[in-house]
Amino acid sequence: MNSVPALLDEKHPDIVPVMEKLVAHHFPTPDDGEISARLQALHDEVAVRSNASSKWGLGNRAPVHGLLVAAPSFHGKTRSIEKGIRSLKPATTGDGQVIEPKVVRVTVASNAGGASFVNQMLRDTGYPLGSRDIPAGSAAKKVVEQLILDRVTMLWIDEIQYAVDPPRLPGRGRGKDEELAWSVVHSIVDGNKRWPIAVVASGLETSADSLNRPTEERAALRSRFTLKYLESMDKKDAANNVRDALIKLCEIAGVSTKLTVDEEPPNDLPARLAHAANHAFGIAVEMARFAIARASIRPERKLTSDDLADVYRLKTSCDNKANPFLIRQWTDVDPTLLHARFADQRREKTS
Structure with missing residues (x-):
């Protein structure tokens, strides 16, 4: 994992310049x-x-x-x-x-x-x-x-x-x-x-x-x-929208990625990120920026699922068993739940 404490801070001096470039890019929406x-x-x-x-x-x-x-x-x-x-x-x-x-x-x-x-x-x-x-x-x-x-x-x-x-x-x-x-x-x-x-x-x-x-x-x-x-991303198009955003942000930051549309077998990292963001495009982009900025300061300059896993863990304080970037049953995760301990954990119903 890439969980170096100093690199889990968006204001880390090595990360800030890259974050500024990424934040400056505006993704047009259908609206x-x-x-x-x-x-x-x-x-x-x-x-x-x-x-x-x-x-x-x-x-x-x-x-x-x-x-x-x-x-x-x-x-x-x-x-x-x-x-x-x-x-x-x-x-x-x-x-x-x-x-x-x-x-x-x-x-x-x-x-x-x-x-x-x-x-x-x-x-x-x-x-x-x-x-x-x-x-x-x-x-x-x-x-x-x-x-x-x-x-x-x-x-x-x-x-x-x-x-x-x-x-x-x-x-x-x-x-x-x-x-x-x-x-x-x-x-x-x-x-x-x-x-x-x-x-x-x-x-x-x-x-x-x-x-x-x-x-x-x-x-x-x-x-x-x-x-x-303004509606949330349609689940049918969410993975493609997020894939396009990841590719563009990696290009801006000079980070390598293999997230191509015609990849065989299809890479499900964009779909995992869309799910982790609860299909809110802005949240997906925010998580992607931080993960890509972190990847950009490593010698290999390559985005991995570990980068997104670390960002999601930081955002939700979840256990690895409830992290959609680390488990096979990632669609079982409730991305709105903080401090989750396992994949199919749900909120307690209130009367």
């Missing part, structure tokens, strides 16, 4: 094109006038919409949206004005919710708030005012689940925090009827569950939003 098109459509709406006989501008803007991108972690939400925003083209109004995209991004903190979320948004808009928070109602009004003042065309709220499905903490009313978050989003999309701002939100599946709650206010907001859900 990239659709998300880019949807973002462009949102920006194009900004150029539409409510009164075609008057000049486009503050107070003469047609309503805009929002987009919620929901998926489990490591499914490509953030990278797809980043790519779409980079590709945005200017929109032209009916009276000939060219509107350049102006996007503000807010990444919600994991301990956010309620007033802390709105105050974070206010700081991220560039408002000189200082270190002390202000009441949620005041902060919400100032967020909208600041976005209008800066003529922002699109607001991206990343990790929105932390705002609409906040952690259950003593003294915190989850329902009130959730209502506050969506109320602020609604106010931003409306833009005080003077400067509507397209909102892109991304988060876990619970974000979509929250938007779907059967309340009148949520129903009104849903009418302004569309949902894009």
Whole structure:
């Protein structure tokens, strides 16, 4: 095995330069094109006038919409949206004005919710708030005012689940925090009827569950939003997708691999990695990067199953008998279970 303790650290000085090269490579997903098109459509709406006989501008803007991108972690939400925003083209109004995209991004903190979320948004808009928070109602009004003042065309709220499905903490009313978050989003999309701002939100599946709650206010907001859900890799294609990623990453790192599509007999290492990642492409790529970076600093510069076994052990703290890279019955392993001791171990059912 290659379990040299120093080489099990992603921040090892010999590994960092290789990891940086590997992380810089973006793998396109089937959803990239659709998300880019949807973002462009949102920006194009900004150029539409409510009164075609008057000049486009503050107070003469047609309503805009929002987009919620929901998926489990490591499914490509953030990278797809980043790519779409980079590709945005200017929109032209009916009276000939060219509107350049102006996007503000807010990444919600994991301990956010309620007033802390709105105050974070206010700081991220560039408002000189200082270190002390202000009441949620005041902060919400100032967020909208600041976005209008800066003529922002699109607001991206990343990790929105932390705002609409906040952690259950003593003294915190989850329902009130959730209502506050969506109320602020609604106010931003409306833009005080003077400067509507397209909102892109991304988060876990619970974000979509929250938007779907059967309340009148949520129903009104849903009418302004569309949902894009990113699926996990199809199991039929998972091995091929992961094989292609492994080959590309090995090429970038200068590491040898025999993972060819026409290999006889077929090498099942990509299929094992797809299973170990629970068919989440982002997790498979993350594990592959670390394993390949480690392989790149050995004299032979060759990726082996031991590299991936070590990375999986580090990730899950599993026993060798529950490591999909070390056993024949690798499909029996539950990749979502930490500290597993044997291959067919399962979670205890809770009532």
